[in-house]
């Protein structure tokens with residue numbers, strides 16, 4: 366299934382809970398940088414929501430998975446527009462009641478930005494190990510473990526898993542003030558972060574949880590960026606938090 370964002374096809378999967386035909390809440394799940402909708406931790410979060418009677422919508426973002434666009438051309442403005450298209454698609458589904466938004470890493474940063482863009486339609490946010498240091502690092506000229514001149518950004522800023530990335534990614538990231546997005550979202554937020562995350566510093570999870578007005582924070586002790594050791598602790602935290610929101 367594709368969701369269209371101005372002619373760009375975003376590959377997406379809608380999963381329904383077993384045996385439910387009633388109106389139901391829906392959880393949108395956004396993957397991270399170089400990620401896609403079939404990653405182990407993305408599927409695990411979807412299955413957790415489905416088991417609670419929620420529908421889920423996973424979408425490959427621009428330049429990722431089986432969606433249109435080249436990886437090297439992706440940036441956070443394009444992803445924000447993708448998120449708007451995905452949320453509007455979810456709102457158009459007749460069986461959907463409340464919409465929740467989860468995302469991992471760069472997808473977690475997207476939940477923070479899209480949560481602000483659509484603050485009146487997103488019932489709850491779940492930034493998982495959110496990579497919200499990206500704009501700050503882009504302003505310093507440090508991304509992907511490589512440095513560049515942040516004022517005269519080169520055409521390409523480096524490689525990640527053999528994929529090149531254009532400097533426009535950094536130029537866009539430099540423009541984003543995540544604190545403003547945090548300030549604009551008043552709903553409930555669950556942040557989950559492994560304290561041995563090698564990619565996104567754990568401190569950013571703590572700091573985001575402090576800045577949101579209504580947040581819960583769960584530490585996954587000893588775990589990495591993609592939860593190599595305790596994915597079940599992540600899904601348990603997501604399960605318990607979503608269950609609480611559904612009964613309010």
Ligand code: FER
Pocket residue numbers: 396397398399469470471472496499502507508509510564565
């Ligand atoms: C970076 C660190 C982390 C970066 C991107 C990420 C573009 C995103 C990681 C993820 O989404 O898993 O320096 O630069």
